Amino acid sequence: MAHRDGDGWITCGCGGKHWGLHGAAGLLLVRGKTILMQHRAPWVHNGDTWGIPGGARDSHESPIEAAIREAHEEVGISGDQLSTGEIFTDDHGVWAYHTVIASAHDDLVAHEANDESKEVAWIDIDQVVNKNLHPSFANTWPQLLAKLKA
Template sequence: MTIEPLAPGEPRRPHGPRDPGDAWVVAPTGERYWGRFGAAGLLAIDAERGVLLQHRVSWSHFGDTWALPGGARHEGESACDGALREASEEAGVPDAAVQPRVLSVFDLGYWSYTTVVGDVVRPFEPVISDPESRELAWVPVADVTEYPLHPGFAASWQGLRSLLDVRPAVIVDVANVMGSVPDGWWNDRAGAASRLISRIAELAARGVPASALELPEHTWYPEWTAVVEGQARSVAAAGAVGVDVVPAEASGDDAIAATAQRAVAAGRSATVVTSDRGLAERARDAGAAVRGARWLLDLLG
């Protein structure tokens, strides 16, 4: 979280407004916060190198400190899109290089800052592509507090740090969820599976509330896996953005149980979506939580 109240007599940034969002919000107590529509920053996590930090230029508020690439959101822009855009502008983060995992929001009512915690899925080297960056560096998680941090980021770091070890994954028994809705799926199993997976992809893009996954109170972006079997296996070739589609070579239940075991072994907080009692028992034995088909259908809306 990077909070930038303007101190009395402090000059404005040396460049002019780039967007209507590039303006100060004045608090009832007189402090000013950058971003008419709020602000957002990216906490990118590379499994090998740590987190990406930005060494701020001296003319910025609390200059020469370290924080996250981020800045003012555009009007109508989501916090996630704003954080990724700012990270691209300030640190050269390539499109699709980071997969959001969780959104952490600091909300004052009249202004908010959203930290997008995301996993690096395509390794990259950051590039100084904006005058607001003096230096960019991958910093091991354990070493972050050794740097002179921006006060706002320093205040939020421990809370953000606690989220880094939480990695939710949802594994969907597609056949079971399809079968819970008598909409004629039996006439076209592949088509019904494709439609369901498309809806899951939409859910993957907008995130899941913490209450649905019994996780810390934030918006989460789980790793989604849809297991298909029988005639529906053909949809795996088409794939889906944000959803890993796994065709079961034999028993769908066996494939789902094995996927759950692998997820738990990899440190994921795994949830299996099925209303099949036998499979639910196997999933729990593997260390996964279980939700019925109605749970997913309610989330899909």
């Protein structure tokens, strides 16, 4: 396993604290008109909310590498089960969250792979707003949805 040097908090000019000393990345997996969502465990930061698998980037990782690694750790998938596409960046200057948009292959099966996930489910993109969303994901979802519907 490669050295993990990204874990830690950054205080940002937006007034918030963000996880990931080198930024963070998440995987927005799309299959048809659904996306794979993760119901976060109550004990994690912004727990008991819905979002996408993701987490801190390490200094040696690209956003795609970090997003796939985090998705593997949290929902048990691997990079050979998807095709990556566009990357959407929520840039805060000193910190950024990279959402890697990817198409899930038909054989991709996700599950709760560690204790950070309470539940994993394929959610219709028109129903996402009805979930109790992770605050940061809620902020970027309208822009991500526009990209998915384009």
